[in-house]
Amino acid sequence: MVRDVSLEAATVTVAELTARHQVPAGRVVPAAPVRRWMQWTQLADREPPARLWPIPQWLTTGAMYLGGAGGAGKSQIAQQVGTALTIGRPFIDAIERPITALGWFCEDEHNELWRRQAAICRYFSVGMAELAGKFTIDARVGLDNTLFAESHGALSWTTLRNQLVEQVNDLEADLLIIDNIAQTFACNENDRHAVTAFVNGLLGVRPDKPFTVMLLGHPSKATGSEFSGSTAWENAVRMRWYLGATLPDRPGDAVPDPNVRYLSKRKANYSAKDWRRFTYTDGVLVPDQIADGRRYDSGIRKEVTEAIVLKGLRRLIDLGIDTVAASNSPNFLPRRITDFEFHEDATKAELAAALNAQLADGRIVLEPVRGADRHQRKVLRPAGGCGK
């Protein structure tokens, strides 16, 4: 009979080995497996803690992905978000309490980050020294930034992850910004497991603490792409933002304003989708505000577009141009507004929706007029006349 030798094997654990042999400094001894079993009896009479939102409805704990084409301003917005969060100033939304952040910026040199930070500090009216110990930026251009790679066919973390773990825990960082994944993730971006293991492993950098990881990445070459590689880049994160010159759902039919950026919340596990518009001013992306101080967001955009339609209609009437509500007509109001470039950044589809809304509630009416050919047709007029 063949004997199963493994049944007779003596088992020695790492703890027993380390008692007899010294592990060189800097080497990580494998830890005991962790069991995080839910303790139902202990939890039964208690309320779970509220979900933490460093930026309400926009940024929660866990992993998030910020995508955008090269030059869109991802690093800029990440640096601004990091600054706003650490000094507790509202930026994308209100910020309830300041947190500590660490940014690994692998694509911008020290002086570029410095220049950018100087502009950001001017915008927030805060001294750069106030960021010390709160927002730490590691300018890593030119360094090896590979955190996760394939070695002999197996996925593994590089020794650089140990440095990251040390930095995050020394600083007690609540937010980690990785700019960008192409620098740090050296596996196949189409490999669902590799992507998920990378994202999950980054969340373990600061275990048992509320921790947010912001990953910056580029889209693929395909038109309309918002990230590159496996869908795991979207599925493994709790939230995904996209920064672009136009709104992703509404690419727009006009040439985008080069100074305008839209930050869209494209995936949100615990909140509604939304977006913000920013204008690049004095080296920073400034969130657009409406006159009464409200933010320029999806709710307000509809209101603004309706105002553009009404204003455009009045200007066209002043020019002696009659417009109609028939979308196949050359005098269709949204088409005429766009032709005369009265549309600001609104798309034809948005203008048409705004026209329909105002026709429905009577702010714009159809008025019969007789043309030069003596045929009667219905043209658009503001309700209550053309007074300004």
Add this chain to the structure above:
Amino acid sequence: MKQRQLPPFAQRLKLRGPATQNQVIVAIGPWAWHYARTDGLNRALVLPDDADPFDLRWPVAGVEVLLLELGVFDTDRLERTALALLCDGAACVRALRSALFRERGFPMVVYVPDGARRVA
């Protein structure tokens, strides 16, 4: 930090690809080189006699390793090698010692991460 070198024959192991991940052998002792050279499956790595196992980068993450001690009986070195392999992520290290091949029951020692005693 100094970059650790791969052990001898690691490139050959790499060429065999991911299918070999659960079949890595690490040979130590004076017969180790001969064993690795004649290993038809190209799955053996060698710890040179003059090298500290912690100075090498063992490509064994998540892998069960068979550690062969050939032509020598040095428990200290065997254990230190097993520890280095475990520190580089080996799932477990099963050690066979040529000096004990004639022993009754062909005894094997299994080195495992803490808390994994039951799965050894």
